[in-house]
Amino acid sequence: MPERSERPEGPVQPERPGRKPRADATRNREAVLAAADSLFARCESPEAVTMADIAAAAGVGKATLFRGFGDRTGLIHALYEMRLAPIRRAVEEGAPPLGPATPPLQRVPALLDAVLSFKIDNRHLALALEGTGGDSPYAAEHYERWHSTLQAALEQVPGLTDSSFAAHALLAATRADLVEHLVGQQRMPREQMRAHLAAFVARVLEPPCAPLD
Amino acid sequence: MPERSERPEGPVQPERPGRKPRADATRNREAVLAAADSLFARCESPEAVTMADIAAAAGVGKATLFRGFGDRTGLIHALYEMRLAPIRRAVEEGAPPLGPATPPLQRVPALLDAVLSFKIDNRHLALALEGTGGDSPYAAEHYERWHSTLQAALEQVPGLTDSSFAAHALLAATRADLVEHLVGQQRMPREQMRAHLAAFVARVLEPPCAPLD
DNA sequence: ACGTGAAACGGACCCAGGGTCCGTATCGTA
DNA sequence: TACGATACGGACCCTGGGTCCGTTTCACGT
Incomplete structure (x- = not known):
């Protein structure tokens, strides 16, 4: 039993400032x-x-x-992060509806739609990353980022008691292999998939029946 | 490019009645x-x-x-089906709350709780099956079964327009690697995980705000 | 009981694919 | 231009899924 250690992965851009890179x-x-x-x-x-x-x-x-x-995972990861960078910036410091200033009830659907759209457009890449056998997608730090951002927004939604689990559950609806199954295999149009997710998210965000006056 | 054909997999219990099996x-x-x-x-x-x-x-x-x-997938599959058989029977021909006679608003949470509990108890197996690189979990027929059963129940829930997608999304919340992440890695207790999923499902099933009289 | 042929056995073997080694070519600097 | 450091690349290694084929074991008929 090889006992997976903390990923050796030494020389990935050590960023030596002493010498110009070749x-x-x-x-x-x-x-x-x-x-x-x-x-x-x-x-x-x-x-x-x-x-x-x-x-x-x-x-x-x-x-x-x-x-x-x-290693292979590192390469795929680098590719993925490269493509994801603009969206990440839009989420972290951009304008509404993705940016931090957006009210939660608007930001949550926007975030999930962004994730979904990204995965549709890069489904082969996302599939490669999530399906990369060894380590689960949930160990990746970009998942951690999405999750904590989404959770923070969900926390402010009235009536939602378990924002952390809800964030996981909602993100699970954008899993790469599900996207590949629906869009890639069953030829569901991109816009229809987005609409379905939007409707589902809306249903989750809907306030409980008795509006507190 | 090897062009995945329809899975050779010939001699898996061909069930010849002519001779007693050795x-x-x-x-x-x-x-x-x-x-x-x-x-x-x-x-x-x-x-x-x-x-x-x-x-x-x-x-x-x-x-x-x-x-x-x-092949490897076939073996894992056989194991999985073996464990799953009793639950499947309970769903197909059992008594409420899993059986077909259950009203949808009660059956949907029961189905999802059954799936989740099963995956918690057999997470290594489920992980092996879903993580088996090659073919996505969505191609497996047992997923198809869960999905269609769940969809049929969801169809009768008022206000749910896209029962097929909703079934996918809800099932996604029980993905083996998510279960492994929460229960296996983060040590979330089994009952708490079930409670979280139940709360999430309830939120989805909740009728839209204006109760029709 | 025993012969017989079909079915199953098992371990040597094959091969693809991720990951490494080390002699060589290239670059940045003095 | 000389030199040390750095990167190059393809031969090489190794693990692990999957196959081949000579041998063994069973079920059946006599």
Whole structure:
């Protein structure tokens, strides 16, 4: 039993300020990201694209992948974070309806719609990340971020007693493989999926029957 | 690109009535199921238990595993169905609150609580099944069964417009890795998890604010 | 009881794919 | 331009799912 330790993953951009980073290194990093992005987008199943494929497509040796990103999960993670960055900024410091100044009853649906839309548009990537066998999606820090943001908003919704669980449950409705099943396999149109989620969220946010006067 | 065909999986109990099945075959099948069950229960991560491990624990050659169950997924599937069978019977032909005669507003929470309880009690197994990389959980027929049963019940809930999506969303709150995260990692007590889900479900089932007279 | 052929057995074997090693080529700096 | 540090890349290793085939074991008919 190998007893999973705390993920070795040493040399992933140590950010040495003493020396300028080598040009070929950054160039290769970009090439790898681009190649991987393209491959994941093109292929139906994420596990169909191997590390060797990515290396070949980027015109680079396999070791370069692992030197730059640690392991497969690290590479996928880097790709995912790259795509997610703008949305994250919009959530953390942007204007309503995503930004922090939005009233909860408006922000919760906006957040969930943003997550869903992102996963629809990047479902192959999201699938690769969530389906990456080893570590569950719930260990990833970006999930932690979404969850705590959503929970904070839900906390201010009247009548919701368990905001943490509710946040988990609502986020679960945007799981990548569910999105892939509905949008990818069953060809549900993007807008219809968003509408369904919106209706479901609205139902959850609806105040309890007796409006306190 | 290997182009996933319709799962070869030929010789999984073809049920020939012409000849009595060989004694050693059924004995080995039992041994394998028992060994696998025990190993999955004992180990934290499902991918820590290999087919060779199971074969060794059962005192059987690897080929016997694959002859009897097709592939890894098939074995896990057989285990899962075995455990699930009593609940399935209770749902299909049992008494309330799980059986078909139950009024929807009572049956929906009962169904979801049954699923959740089952996944808590068999989370390693459920994790193995849902996390089995290749095919998404949504392709499995037992998911299809849960979904259609739940959808049928939800259809009769007033004000719910999209029963199919709602069924998906509610079932998503019982995903094995979420259960593992909350109960396994964060040590949430079983009863508390059930209470949280029950509260969430109740919130969804709550009728829209204006009660029709 | 015993011969017989079909079915099951098992472990050596194959192969894909993630991850590593180390001699070599390249870059930034003096 | 020389030099040390850094990155390169492809041969290599290893684990783990899945298969092959010679051998064994069973169920059935006599």
